[in-house]
Amino acid sequence: MDAKKMTNNYLEALRCMEKARDILKNKAREEDGLYQSKRYVREACALAYLAALLAAEAYLVGKGRPIPKRRDKRGNIHDYKHELAGVDEEMLTYLDAAWGSLHCGGYHEGVVVAKMIQAGMECADFLINAIRPATEEARVATV
Template sequence: MSKKSMENPLSPSAEAARYLENARQILTEKAGKKDGLYSDIKYVRMAAGTAYSAALLILDEYLKQKEGIHFVKPQSIEDYKGRLRKYDKKLLKHTINAYSELHLIGYYQGTESAEVIQNGLANVKQMLSYI
């Protein structure tokens, strides 16, 4: 851990927002968008992974707030979904969409579609309001 991060740790929401902004920067500066398609899949995958990491940070913090001392970090998307079903169906919907658009389509499949990635980023932004 760097000296700066030890002196001034970010709140979970600020850290997730930082990840989301980093993903946007990667897309803007390196992925090369033309006619609604990204030209460099490497950077799309990188940005999608970064944005999905923000979603996981948000979900972990949300579940910590709901479950308190009983919180145990989920080990799979199915675990996240099952636990979110108990608390908030709208957050569950954003989670499923972010998982599909960013993790599966963006990161694993490496989509060129700017619309899919932008939808994923919008879902993570909505999720941020929960913490």
Template sequence: MAEQNAPVTPSQEAERYLENARLILTEKAGKKDGLYADVKYVKMAAGTAYSAALLILDEYLRQKEGIHFTKPKSIEDYMSRLRKYDKKLLRILASVYDELHLAGYYHGTRSVDTMQKGMNGVKQMLNYI
């Protein structure tokens, strides 16, 4: 863990969110036969992991745009701005959005595979900052 007064980097904060999401799934969601038992905790973990993705994207865009950076207001805004810089990161975001935000958080998927794929996408995104 970071020292008491040491500033936390966006990368460290995103990793913390991802770890929290993993713990929610492991300790609370209850896994059996490739499905989670409690959708409430899946939604909570998906929202937490997706928040990590947004932290990463904000930092990535801040690095690219410098003083011109403003926080995007929608997923479309994130995607159109990413399109200018990195198509691979854009594809990862599209998957993470589908798996974590739509399937996980919004629809409450019970699929372990869907959640793992989304969280692995966020881990890949960490390499961009």
């Protein structure tokens, strides 16, 4: 993956995370450690999980282990986990945690516990920071 595409994936992941945080803050509204709207928590978790997947995919491509394309099937989390297991265990751990708290908990089950959702967001942030390019454009975006 060339540097421009890596930067674009990084910036797209940042946009997804920014939008997810905005939804949690302004629409889901946290009170006493719980978000008040399952609908908006689900939306934010879906965006944050997408950002984590974008980062994981870019990381794998950068390491020479792209996710294999499947005929007639969509790629799934097991493909990402399988490839990450052979490259970086720490990244695998963070992706698994983001999957559990954001995708399974926040999106599918509608968990509204703020600490759990925030933990998943931190895992997604870790994955995104792992692909942060050392370009001026990316540095400006993080500020």
